Amino acid sequence: MTAATRLKDRIAAELEEGRGRSLTYTDIDDDLLVRQHSPLMSPLVWDLAHVGNYEELWVLRALAGAEPTRPEIDTLYDAFAHPRKERPLLPLLGPAEARTYIAGVRGRVLDVLDLMEDGDLYGHDPLRAGGFAFGLALQHEHQHGETMLATLQLSGRPGLVRDGALPAGRPGGPAEVLVPAGPFRMGAGSDPWAYDNERPAHEVDLPAYWIDRLPVTCGAFAAFAEDGGYDDPRWWVPRGWRWRVRQGVTAPLYWTREPGGGWWRSRFGRMEPVPPEEPVQHVSWYEADAYARWAGRRLPTEAEWEKACGWDPRAGRARAYPWGDAVPGPGHANLGHRASRPAPAGAFPAGASRYGAEQMIGDVWEWTGSWFVPYPGFRAFPYREYSEVFFGRDHRVLRGGSWATHALAVRACFRNWDLPIRRQIFAGFRCARPASPEEA
Structure with missing residues (x-):
């Protein structure tokens, strides 16, 4: 097994674990997902679609040069375009649509990973070297996993965590x-x-x-x-x-x-x-x-x-x-x-x-x-x-x-x-x- 293969296997496993965490924290009633539990935090459904949109931006578009999947939602999930207190007022994807969207992005991301070669992962392109773009998306999703836990704590609802x-x-x-x-x-x-x-x-x-x-x-x-x-x-x-x-x-x-x-x-x-x-x-x-x-x-x-x-x-x-x-x-x-x-x-x-x-x-x-x-x-x-x-x-x-x-x-x-x-x-x-x- 080559070093590139080992790295790709590690990235794939980490992607699966990170997504499992996101889905676990959002496996709750839709009402709790779309509600804003504090103006300090986004509705959980925003975080859910945001991690997929971020992954699309950096792995599919920036790294692989793919065309946008749903360009009309980019501004909705741009963390700098709308402060957290305003996000419940946006036309966000609903829980089922958000899950479908991030699953579709993930499938294409895994295809990109599968096609990566040794020269991509160990070359001079800083987005490719060491699998940087994948690591960027992975760490970002885990950071939002922690944000989701803070939101669940603010909700005051027992039995969710x-x-x-x-x-x-x-x-x-x-x-x-x-x-x-x-x-x-x-x-x-x-x-x-x-x-x-x-x-x-x-x-x-x-x-x-x-x-x-x-x-x-x-x-x-x-x-x-x-x-x-x-x-x-x-x-x-x-x-x-x-x-x-x-x-x-x-x-x-x-x-x-x-x-x-x-x-x-x-x-x-x-x-x-x-x-x-x-x-x-x-x-x-x-x-x-x-x-x-x-x-x-x-x-x-x-x-x-x-x-x-x-x-x-x-x-x-x-x-x-x-x-x-x-x-x-x-x-x-x-x-x-x-x-x-x-x-x-x-x-x-x-x-x-x-x-x-x-x-x-x-x-x-x-x-x-x-x-x-x-x-x-x-x-x-x-x-x-x-x-x-x-x-x-x-x-x-x-x-x-x-x-x-x-x-x-x-x-x-x-x-x-x-x-x-x-x-x-x-x-x-x-x-x-x-x-x-x-x-x-």
């Missing part, structure tokens, strides 16, 4: 790990499916710092709330304080406090006690930053986060994941909707980085202190609207993926971003602090 078993946590151990001073290589190396905003790889020299071994837990965050953290403007940046007051935010999204003092949360339509050992999720950047200030810490920069996650100081190179280059296994991380919640803190010792930081991949996206800006030498590819239009001082960087993130759509150098007010995403954080000269 499966749960699963997770390993037990490990209480105790060091609270933070030291990352010594020195340079490291940041960004994507040879990964053919990495995005433009992950490139080019470049050297960054950092002073010594400490970073939490584990993400901040619900129990630790509850202590911040119970200590009046939401009521004290000392811990909040001015814009965050104004947002907190205007929105009346007093706890993470979906949390409520019982008269007796206990915390409860709504998780996919069911009420349950907040588990203190889980990493906290559904917090905005402003909340994460306020907690860090209250705790006498700060959020790590994305460079600090990436070095602690993926740099191997012994080998002097970056790893694809904290544990190495092996694809994530069940002992490494909580990814791919293994369960519909984060795993308890300390559940994945085998997933630790070289510096001893754990659960940096999976469980919760982690807010960093950095704005989403380009790396030196950045070049947009294959289109500006994926990354470039978001650069600036509006969006904060998140790293690491969540329990809802598919393993194919995350790596140590992967960069996510969102507005600092966003809470519907599966986001948490960990803290950092500078090392003193004596500690360093």
Whole structure:
């Protein structure tokens, strides 16, 4: 079997798995598919047809030069043409028509894949090399799978999302790990499916710092709330304080406090006690930053986060994941909707980085202190609207993926971003602090 054949077989298998996930999350009543459960999110039926339209644009048209299947719907599923709050008003494809459309596109995509030759996959055309266009479509569909889960959570309807078993946590151990001073290589190396905003790889020299071994837990965050953290403007940046007051935010999204003092949360339509050992999720950047200030810490920069996650100081190179280059296994991380919640803190010792930081991949996206800006030498590819239009001082960087993130759509150098007010995403954080000269 040639390398090209193995790559094609892998792409075909990944396409099947990704589509199965999309269809599973939309295998619900049509009324729930076409309804907008929050102005923050699209109707699920929009996401369903959008992943097929994106696949058609980049694999069938851009890669294979095929004629459009249904050009009249392109603007309906252009994420930049219509904000989410307006999408329910569009003449969208209905659930049955959307499924028929994406199935037809997929059949043609598999035909294109079947005709790909070694020279296509290992040539100089950047859309073909390494199967980039297929990887683009695959990662995009998995990203929308996570978006669908966030929408299903916002719906408040029970019984729509499966749960699963997770390993037990490990209480105790060091609270933070030291990352010594020195340079490291940041960004994507040879990964053919990495995005433009992950490139080019470049050297960054950092002073010594400490970073939490584990993400901040619900129990630790509850202590911040119970200590009046939401009521004290000392811990909040001015814009965050104004947002907190205007929105009346007093706890993470979906949390409520019982008269007796206990915390409860709504998780996919069911009420349950907040588990203190889980990493906290559904917090905005402003909340994460306020907690860090209250705790006498700060959020790590994305460079600090990436070095602690993926740099191997012994080998002097970056790893694809904290544990190495092996694809994530069940002992490494909580990814791919293994369960519909984060795993308890300390559940994945085998997933630790070289510096001893754990659960940096999976469980919760982690807010960093950095704005989403380009790396030196950045070049947009294959289109500006994926990354470039978001650069600036509006969006904060998140790293690491969540329990809802598919393993194919995350790596140590992967960069996510969102507005600092966003809470519907599966986001948490960990803290950092500078090392003193004596500690360093």
